[in-house]
Amino acid sequence: MTDISAPQLARRNGKTSLPWISTPLLAAILVFSWHMYVTQSHVSAFIMPAPYAVWKAWLDLLASPRAWGHAETTIYETLVGFLWGLFIGVGLGVLIGRIRWLEMTLNPFIVAIQVVPKVAFVPLFVVWFGFGITSKVIVSAVLAFFPILTNTVLGVKSVESGHRDVMTSLNASRFAVFWRLELPSSLPYILTGMEVGIVLAIIGAIVGEYLGGNSGLGYLLISKMNAFETDGLFAVMIHMTILGFAFYFAVGLLRRLTIPWHQSSGLDLGG
Amino acid sequence: MRAAPELETAGSAAIVLAGVDKWFKTQDEPVHALAPINLSVASGELVVLLGPSGCGKTTILRIVGGLIQPSKGEVRVLGRELWVNGGRKSEAASGLGIVFQDANLFPWLSVEQNIMLPLELKGTPRAERHDRARELIKLVGIAGFEKRWPRELSGGMRQRAAIARALSYDPEVLLMDEPFGALDAMTRDQMNLELQRIWMETGKTILLVTHSINEAVFLADRVVLLSPRPGRIDTVAEVGFERPRSLDVQSAPEFQRIVTTLRHRLVEIS
Numbered sequence: 001m002t003d004i005s006a007p008q009l010a011r012r013n014g015k016t017s018l019p020w021i022s023t024p025l026l027a028a029i030l031v032f033s034w035h036m037y038v039t040q041s042h043v044s045a046f047i048m049p050a051p052y053a054v055w056k057a058w059l060d061l062l063a064s065p066r067a068w069g070h071a072e073t074t075i076y077e078t079l080v081g082f083l084w085g086l087f088i089g090v091g092l093g094v095l096i097g098r099i100r101w102l103e104m105t106l107n108p109f110i111v112a113i114q115v116v117p118k119v120a121f122v123p124l125f126v127v128w129f130g131f132g133i134t135s136k137v138i139v140s141a142v143l144a145f146f147p148i149l150t151n152t153v154l155g156v157k158s159v160e161s162g163h164r165d166v167m168t169s170l171n172a173s174r175f176a177v178f179w180r181l182e183l184p185s186s187l188p189y190i191l192t193g194m195e196v197g198i199v200l201a202i203i204g205a206i207v208g209e210y211l212g213g214n215s216g217l218g219y220l221l222i223s224k225m226n227a228f229e230t231d232g233l234f235a236v237m238i239h240m241t242i243l244g245f246a247f248y249f250a251v252g253l254l255r256r257l258t259i260p261w262h263q264s265s266g267l268d269l270g271g
Numbered sequence: 272m273r274a275a276p277e278l279e280t281a282g283s284a285a286i287v288l289a290g291v292d293k294w295f296k297t298q299d300e301p302v303h304a305l306a307p308i309n310l311s312v313a314s315g316e317l318v319v320l321l322g323p324s325g326c327g328k329t330t331i332l333r334i335v336g337g338l339i340q341p342s343k344g345e346v347r348v349l350g351r352e353l354w355v356n357g358g359r360k361s362e363a364a365s366g367l368g369i370v371f372q373d374a375n376l377f378p379w380l381s382v383e384q385n386i387m388l389p390l391e392l393k394g395t396p397r398a399e400r401h402d403r404a405r406e407l408i409k410l411v412g413i414a415g416f417e418k419r420w421p422r423e424l425s426g427g428m429r430q431r432a433a434i435a436r437a438l439s440y441d442p443e444v445l446l447m448d449e450p451f452g453a454l455d456a457m458t459r460d461q462m463n464l465e466l467q468r469i470w471m472e473t474g475k476t477i478l479l480v481t482h483s484i485n486e487a488v489f490l491a492d493r494v495v496l497l498s499p500r501p502g503r504i505d506t507v508a509e510v511g512f513e514r515p516r517s518l519d520v521q522s523a524p525e526f527q528r529i530v531t532t533l534r535h536r537l538v539e540i541s
Contacts (some may be wrong), residue, residue: 163377166377
């Protein structure tokens with residue numbers, strides 16, 4: 001049972017409150033050291049801008065409608081790419097996990113493509129699909145697709161045989177077995193794939209923007225670099241980091257909402 | 272006590288196995304798991320399959336449950352053939368409820384939803400499902416836990432929920448594969464009493480597999496002892512104690528006599 005005694009509870013609370021103190025403290029020390037380094041070493045602002053300059057550049061970015069437009073582009077590419085990767089990854093994953101000959105046929109190709117650094121395809125996608133949004137969406141989708149696919153296959157194959165026996169004994173149809181057993185049973189795995197996939201989708205969109213086009217945070221970052229605005233470059237990186245966090249937490253939230261029964265959701269249900 | 276019986280052809284038999292034989296394919300040679308088995312369980316009877324590991328008792332149960340196909344022979348459940356032309360007949364199988372050693376509740380469904388799942392698959396209306404679940408939760412004694420996740424329940428309570436799920440669509444026959452094998456001794460005694468009560472209240476036919484001699488003799492109308500390699504029926508012991516039996520029946524001399532005889536036979540054959 002999940003009963004916990006009072007001292008255990010106190011200890012647990014003590015542990016969980018630690019990061020709330022240590023994380024900001026460590027971050028403050030880091031920023032302070034950065035500040036000290038810049039002021040003491042007289043390093044060029046093109047190489048290493050002061051924290052204050054970065055902060056100002058970031059506020060400028062927040063105030064600029066054009067920068068918001070770039071952020072929107074990246075968010076759009078990431079989301080659409082991720083969703084494509086999700087649909088194709090889960091769909092194909094379920095088929096491969098269930099159909100033995102399909103798995104044996106496709107596996108060598110999947111392994112081969114897994115091993116190739118997929119960013120190498122980016123120039124090719126630009127050639128095929130142009131400098132617009134499409135090529136970035138595709139890069140995003142391709143990067144997000146693989147972890148989702150492999151985790152889905154693993155999930156479908158990890159369905160407990162005892163659970164299958166239950167469905168067999170109940171004369172469940174193939175669809176019922178999929179909908180009531182295989183899908184919910186695989187969800188924790190799929191969500192793990194999604195957590196990896198969403199981060200890769202952002203990387204895909206940004207790398208795609210580096211290479212071509214005139215929109216998106218990746219494009220903005222490159223143009224800051226070309227203009228020697230290093231503080232602005234840092235500011236764009238902050239934007240990208242926040243974006244990454246937001247997407248990652250969204251998937252985490254989805255995990256809590258869709259699989260509250262699973263240990264990984266970390267809800268303390270009490271006893 | 273009598274030697275391996277020939278097939279009884281009683282009209283009221285809930286389960287009939289006639290010449291059921293099972294070979295398992297392996298990497299090397301095929302393994303003979305079951306020698307031809309003839310067994311018949313009367314309607315409303317509680318029969319326990321007892322035997323050492325590898326004697327094929329679980330195999331028999333899974334064949335009756337329609338989970339594995341016999342290599343030869345005939346299985347009839349409530350007078351209907353279970354395996355026809357290599358396919359499992361769902362009409363015959365729908366008279367069966369199975370309780371496994373692991374409760375096998377779906378962790379993503381609440382206890383109540385687990386119990387209602389079979390009815391949902393059969394398309395029973397919502398209100399009826401809820402009524403039935405409430406009834407069963409009371410019957411198996413887990414009232415107050417219906418909204419919990421299975422992982423929040425103790426092993427004994429999970430097994431009670433699994434029994435409720437197997438009873439939900441009111442099958443005539445309950446098949447139980449070492450249902451209390453994973454429980455501690457005290458919970459196990461408790462569950463044996465509860466099972467006896469549930470059996471008496473519902474009047475189901477029960478075929479139960481165990482490796483505990485005490486449990487077998489306490490629960491059974493008839494204990495069927497199996498010998499291994501290949502699995503075959505060795506002895507059948509009739510247990511005639513009055514119902515409901517209390518745990519004290521275990522200290523009766525007659526109880527001890529049956530247990531001792533079975534234990535000696537078990538040592539000889541394994």
